Amino acid sequence: MSQHVIFQLLEALLETLHMVAVSGTVASVLGIPLGVILVVTGPGHILERRALNRVLGTIVNAVRSTPFIILMVAIIPFTRLVVGTSIGTAAAIVPLTIAATPFIARLVEASLREVDHGLIEAVQAMGASPLQIVRKVLLPEALPGIVAGLTITLVSLTGFSAMAGFVGGGGLGDLGIRYGYQRFQGDVMAAVVIILILLVQGVQSAGDVLARRLNKRIIDREESKAR
């Protein structure tokens, strides 16, 4: 493999990391509160708002059921509005963020629903406000699940980012298609796949370790001894 190709691989890796990191971060900032709202406005919960809950749920489902490649094209005007262009890495980040936000929201919602209702009642009995219930009970108790959900999201985003080449976003997937598929350079394709595997493994392992550390419901033996 020529030095040129190695340089291209490195550049593509950085583009992928850039796209995944930015879209993952922005989607978390938007998706976690959205997940919280989906839970607390649900029937019988601390801030029940049935109409709002139904509207948000429908929007989330609509975005999630749109194929990414279609979503990317469909929101081009919006993308141009936000980042000023419809091509390039920045232009790919917008649809990636929009696709990941409802994904995160649903995963966060699922984790928050796992929190025992008895805990909510216990802090209600202390006189906690809805905001305190979210901050002191729901989020901390669901944190291991939320971290696991964010890990899944980052892995999915890495996969989605391969389609960014469609809008000239670059990245590993795009490189693999252009060199490996369109120019029949199998070694480049193989290198891309290996880097992606390592990347995904790394993200997943880091997420698993973090989620386990945060989970105090099951205390590891060694950790318990160390205390």
Place this chain on the structure above:
Amino acid sequence: MDGALEVIDGDLNNPKTPMPMIRMIGVSKAFAGADGPVDVLRNLSLTVEKGDIFGIIGRSGAGKSTLVRCINMLERPTSGWVIVGGEDLTSLPPADLRRSRRRIGMIFQHFNLLSSRTVFDNVALPLEVIGGIGRHEIRRRVTPLLDLVGLADKRDQYPAQLSGGQKQRVGIARALASDPSVLICDEATSALDPETTKSILALLADINKRLNITIVIVSHEMQVIKELANNVAVLDRGEIVEEGTVYDLFAGAKTDVTCTLLRDIASRELPEAIRERVTAEQEPDGQPVLRITFRGPAANNPVLFELVREFAAPLNILHGHIDYIQGKPLGILTVAVGGGASHAAAIISRLNGYGLRGEFLGYVAARDLSAA
């Protein structure tokens, strides 16, 4: 409606009556069910005095938990008033209700500790909820509470590392953190083994004495009520069917529900072998069977001896049991009275004269007695 409010005003304005800690007046609660609303509490009223330990007992589904959860508005009554410390909680707007809830601590059957927080941080939580309390102040208030419940050495452990009894101790320390005047215990020992239950009840009794905190304890176990409570209400199908001191309840249960609840721990009933020999009709050699309940100060007198001397009637003891409730003896003795049925009525009236309770249960044939 107006009448009930007048009662409240009357009490508040009368300096002679000390204000009760908790008053529930005409409280009803209905839940939406598949076939229309289900009445869980029906027009129920009760009063808990300051510093009392008040037990609420009933079979499962009687509405006990709903009742105590109405005290701090975890369940909002469909109608009626709940007055805690002179404040009608049913009429408070949300923010004021949250502030008032700090005066009411609560512990739960399943402890409801936050798994993500250490023992210390769980106990500190109510203080964080109050807000504006610095870290030093929190430590100053949490540490003695951990000492009180005997968990000072577990302060940095997580609930997952504790036993059930230790978890409930954390629950108790947490409930006391906001310095409440009422502590609600909702089946607080039902998930614990008998020995742990005893130690938790002892801790609650100690807290009641030391902090003069009013305790309301709900249980389906008479043993728990007997050990801890001074006063008790028996709940059945959303209504209070019997109410009074625990001693009086044991000494003279009036309703079937109470008798059933008492059966497990107080040997009021005759053993099967004897009971099946007791008949309503008197046979030629039948002897009357009496149940004598020894209660109050008279329980200390040598009553049996005096009966034998006065009536010259041989008393055949069939079954007996003496219990101590709140340190006072309560005896239940079942005897067959020899020497003719005419004695029975006279003995009962004499017992009543002593301040004891005599009940006529039936007859038992003398030959059956010797067989037994």
